[in-house]
Structures are given as structure tokens and as C-alpha cells.
Amino acid sequence: MLASKAAGSLALSRGHGGLRRHLHATSAPRADFTHAVIGGGVVGLAIARQLSQRPNTSTVLIERHAALGTETSSRNSEVIHAGIYYGRESLKARLCLRGKHLLYDFCAKHGVPHRRVGKWIVAQDDAQRDQLEKLRGDCAALDVPTRWVSEGEVRRRGEGVRARRGALESPTTGIVDAHALMAALRGLFEHHGGLVALRAPVTGVRPLGPGRGWRVDVRDASAAGEATASVTAEALVNAAGLGAVHIHNMVVPEARRRKLYFAKGNYFAYAAARPRVSRLVYPAPTPGAAGLGTHLTLDMAGRLRFGPDVEWVDSPDHLAVSEARLARAADQIREYLPGVDPERLHPDYAGIRPKLTHGGSAQMGANFDDFVVHLQDGRDSWVDCLGIESPGLTSCLAIAERVHDLLYARPT
Structure with missing residues (x-):
């Protein structure tokens, strides 16, 4: 010592x-x-x-x-994660769960802008619903609060979110002003x-x-x-x-x-008043994927942005948004937010995630x-x-x- x-x-x-x-x-x-x-x-x-x-x-x-x-630190989604994806034994899970509580307390004490907005992870088919049920079981073991939201309740909220097989709600997910x-x-x-x-x-x-x-x-x-x-x-x-x-x-x-591998994530901003969503929306995670899907996040002013995707690059200096990936991102977004106008999406910024393995998975499981x-x-x-x-x-x-x-x- x-x-x-x-x-x-x-x-x-x-x-x-x-x-x-x-x-x-x-x-x-x-x-x-x-x-x-x-x-x-x-x-x-x-x-x-x-x-x-x-x-x-x-x-x-x-x-x-x-x-x-x-x-x-300044090129990410600025999300306060609940600790859903990382299994029961990982260091990521332990540090995320502890860090979430520390961060909410720190922000409140020191006047750092933040909001506990909650998150829906949406399922469009039975396989995705099964994946969310597994996540729900992991969350219960970790004392991470979740709630199942039916497809009908999602529709009744009137925000234009599609969840054909329901959604897993995370009430402790939030956003923070990282700067x-x-x-x-x-x-x-x-x-x-x-x-x-x-x-x-x-x-x-x-x-x-x-x-x-x-x-x-x-x-x-x-x-x-x-x-x-x-x-x-x-x-x-x-x-x-x-x-x-x-x-x-x-x-x-x-x-x-x-060796370090660089997973670039492209973000896209949305310049339209509708649809207007009050929480984060994530697709059901794909097992083994290096990211959590092109999801919807909010900034502190309530503006919508989408991302990140996963683009493997050779250098951390590749920070220009890859505009050619916008069309694919728009298709993925419209799976859970069909009212999005692709013409109002535009490149915003990109960030690089440091990965210790090529193709390293963002959630517990293989790789x-x-x-x-x-x-x-x-x-x-x-x-x-x-x-x-x-x-x-x-x-x-x-x-x-x-x-x-x-x-x-x-x-x-």
C-alpha cells in the first residue's frame, strides 16, 4: 500500500x-x-x-x-446506464451499478445537469422478446428495477414508438451533461x-x-x-x-x-418536431454484437439523436461521420419509430470505443x-x-x- x-x-x-x-x-x-x-x-x-x-x-x-x-468522454450518448446488459459477475456490471448511484448523487450535490428519463428496450418478434425476458431475469438477480410494458401500453403512450412484442422499461436509466x-x-x-x-x-x-x-x-x-x-x-x-x-x-x-481495436460509432441528429419521445428507446440487443443497436437518445434540451452504430476503423482519428451509413441507420430507426422522416436525419458526430478484442460483444455472452x-x-x-x-x-x-x-x- x-x-x-x-x-x-x-x-x-x-x-x-x-x-x-x-x-x-x-x-x-x-x-x-x-x-x-x-x-x-x-x-x-x-x-x-x-x-x-x-x-x-x-x-x-x-x-x-x-x-x-x-x-x-465527449463523443458518446451521455447516458446514465442502469446496468442491464453486463451479466451478474462482470466488473462492468459491478461498476455500472455502483457508479449509477454515485453519479446521480454527485450530479444532485454539485449541480450537474441530468435527468432520470427512463428507457424502453423494444421487441419486434418472439426471439427479441425472449432476449428481453433473459435480460429481465438478470436484472432481477442484480436488483436492477425493470417493468414489462405491453404493446398496447406502448401505443397508448402516443409517442409513435413501435414495440410489436412489448418493451422492457428501465426506470433508473438517465442522461447527463458529460461536459x-x-x-x-x-x-x-x-x-x-x-x-x-x-x-x-x-x-x-x-x-x-x-x-x-x-x-x-x-x-x-x-x-x-x-x-x-x-x-x-x-x-x-x-x-x-x-x-x-x-x-x-x-x-x-x-x-x-x-492490441486495441477501434469501434467507431456514428450519430445522427433529427431536425423535426415530430415524433416527440420523452424517454430513451433501444432495440432489443443482438447477442454477440459490439454495440447495443442504433438507439434513440435525448440531450438535456430534449432533442432527439440516434446512434451509435458500429464501424470498425484502423485509427481513433477517424472521427468524420460516415454519411453513407445514414440510410441503413434510418431503416433500423424506423423499425421502432416508424414516424421518423429520413429526410430530416443528418450527420451529427462520431465517437470511438476502445475494444480489447475485434468484434468484442457489448453484452454478457460469447466474446x-x-x-x-x-x-x-x-x-x-x-x-x-x-x-x-x-x-x-x-x-x-x-x-x-x-x-x-x-x-x-x-x-x-
């Missing part, structure tokens, strides 16, 4: 990158920080905020971009003395020896030329999202290196991709967070708790 230790010799400009080293007169070895967190998305922010609350410690958050949360959430987490992190290094892509990570912590080398993109700097820390947390496997591979032996959040390589001061896709936003505060406990309390 880690000892509590005050900040060391490296000072970072608060919130503006610009790594500037301040050398002490003494030559005694000492870590610059107690904790270094790599990755400034919502998960990295939640972890950094959690660790910064420990007394007599110091925490630095290292982000390669010029702003926090510009990758997966406001990240701003709140950053404010609390800095309030507790945390420091943010922006424009600081990591170029190397290496252990300093037993009990001596870690050295993180970065390129200081805020400086002229190719300036470099280093940070030392007692504990290292890899929460780099789309770059997490790259960071992982800097440290582990070649035989244990991993299921679970979260990886554990102490790595037999070391007690390095936590890896790999494959943090959906429900990563919902789970962020629970992931932060787990990372803290891995470093200080050793959870199972």
Missing part, C-alpha cells in the same frame, strides 16, 4: 500544461508526486479527484490534448490541490525500482520545438482511454503486449469485453484501466473508488 507523501519537486502550471521543472538544492531521491494519472477524460478526472482527497498527498493529471475530455460533469470533477480536483498538465503526450514510462515509484516522460507540446520533461510519482494510474493500451505496452514485456481495472504486472503501485468503453461514463466514480482501493485497500 502507498504511504502518504507531500508533493515533490515538479511543479505544473494549473490547468495550462507547460511542464516546468524546479530543481531543489538537495540531491536526495524523492517522487515529484504521490499519484500520476495519465488520461484526462471523465474516468481519469474521476480517479484524480478521488486520489487528491487523500491527506498529505499530491496528484498530477497528465493529458496529451490541449483540453480535457476531448475523446470518448458539465467533467468541469465539476476538474474543479473539485483542483480545489484539493490537484494539478493538470495539458498538451503533454507521454513518450515513455518506466519503473524506478522496488518501492521507488515511476518515471513518466512527456513531450511538452506547449513549448517551442521538441521540449521534453519527466514526472516521477509513487503510484501510476493508466486511464488513457484510446491511448491506454499504448501506455500499457510501454511497460510490460513484449509477450504481454496487447464479451469486460473492463480491465487492476494492479498490473505484480506491482502494487501501477493500476491499468483498459477497454473502458460504455458504460464508462456511468461507472467513472465507481472506477475511481476501485483504483483508490487497489492502491490503498486491496479490493477483490
Whole structure:
């Protein structure tokens, strides 16, 4: 377990990158920080905020971009998931269930815009209904509230949703303003003395020896030329999202290196007043699929958007919406919302989900991709967070708790 230790010799400009080293007169070895967190998305922010609350410690958050949360954290559906899809034993299920409650409480306490809008997962045939009945059984085992809604009740609601074989209602599903959430987490992190290094892509990570912590080398993109700097820390947390496997591979032996696969999700906005739907609507999940289907979500203003689909790409930089996929998306949407006018759908944005296997399933079953959040390589001061896709936003505060406990309390 880690000892509590005050900040060391490296000072970072608060919130503006610009790594500037301040050398002490003494030559005694000492870590610059107690904790270094790599990755400034919502998960990295939640972890950094959690660790910064420990007394007599110091925490630095290292982000390669010029702003926090510009990758997966700001390019998703902004859904607070109920924990329906991930089975009874997975880490995704445990962290989503815990994270959902933590997130609702956090948003209420800190004024982060959110709404508990609920969700319908709709079935159009007997096979889909059987799939939803299985989900309902899993939810009962996990104490996740659900309610069966008949096809007649769906019609009587008058919102134009089609569910030929009924729908499974999730009353605890909601939506959140992800940008406001990240701003709140950053404010609390800095309030507790945390420091943010922006424009600081990591170029190397290496252990300093037993009990001596870690050295993180970065390129200081805020400086002229190719300036470099280093940070030392007692504990290292890899929460780099789309770059997490790259960071992982800097440290582990070649035989244990991993590959990351990129599942792009295209989103489409809807520019019409009708149909007007007051809840999220998802199709019944397809077993083994890498996503949950092109579903209907709402933003905080009540505007409809649809997505994401699944498009495998070679690079996380492929962020332009694939307009050629709109026609297929429209067909899928009209299965459960037949009143949608395809002419009023238009490309909105795209996001990338980090997958640990190609074709990795989004729900429990064959080829299921679970979260990886554990102490790595037999070391007690390095936590890896790999494959943090959906429900990563919902789970962020629970992931932060787990990372803290891995470093200080050793959870199972």
C-alpha cells in the first residue's frame, strides 16, 4: 500500500500544461508526486479527484490534448446506464451499478445537469422478446428495477414508438451533461490541490525500482520545438482511454503486449418536431454484437439523436461521420419509430470505443469485453484501466473508488 507523501519537486502550471521543472538544492531521491494519472477524460478526472482527497498527498493529471475530455468522454450518448446488459459477475456490471448511484448523487450535490428519463428496450418478434425476458431475469438477480410494458401500453403512450412484442422499461436509466460533469470533477480536483498538465503526450514510462515509484516522460507540446520533461510519482494510474493500451505496452514485456481495436460509432441528429419521445428507446440487443443497436437518445434540451452504430476503423482519428451509413441507420430507426422522416436525419458526430478484442460483444455472452481495472504486472503501485468503453461514463466514480482501493485497500 502507498504511504502518504507531500508533493515533490515538479511543479505544473494549473490547468495550462507547460511542464516546468524546479530543481531543489538537495540531491536526495524523492517522487515529484504521490499519484500520476495519465488520461484526462471523465474516468481519469474521476480517479484524480478521488486520489487528491487523500491527506498529505499530491496528484498530477497528465493529458496529451490541449483540453480535457476531448475523446470518448465527449463523443458518446451521455447516458446514465442502469446496468442491464453486463451479466451478474462482470466488473462492468459491478461498476455500472455502483457508479449509477454515485453519479446521480454527485450530479444532485454539485449541480450537474441530468435527468432520470427512463428507457424502453423494444421487441419486434418472439426471439427479441425472449432476449428481453433473459435480460429481465438478470436484472432481477442484480436488483436492477425493470417493468414489462405491453404493446398496447406502448401505443397508448402516443409517442409513435413501435414495440410489436412489448418493451422492457428501465426506470433508473438517465442522461447527463458529460461536459458539465467533467468541469465539476476538474474543479473539485483542483480545489484539493490537484494539478493538470495539458498538451503533454507521454513518450515513455518506466519503473524506478522496488518501492521507488515511476518515471513518466512527456513531450511538452506547449513549448517551442521538441521540449521534453519527466514526472516521477509513487503510484501510476493508466486511464488513457484510446491511448491506454499504448501506455500499457510501454511497460510490460513484449509477450504481454496487447492490441486495441477501434469501434467507431456514428450519430445522427433529427431536425423535426415530430415524433416527440420523452424517454430513451433501444432495440432489443443482438447477442454477440459490439454495440447495443442504433438507439434513440435525448440531450438535456430534449432533442432527439440516434446512434451509435458500429464501424470498425484502423485509427481513433477517424472521427468524420460516415454519411453513407445514414440510410441503413434510418431503416433500423424506423423499425421502432416508424414516424421518423429520413429526410430530416443528418450527420451529427462520431465517437470511438476502445475494444480489447475485434468484434468484442457489448453484452454478457460469447466474446464479451469486460473492463480491465487492476494492479498490473505484480506491482502494487501501477493500476491499468483498459477497454473502458460504455458504460464508462456511468461507472467513472465507481472506477475511481476501485483504483483508490487497489492502491490503498486491496479490493477483490
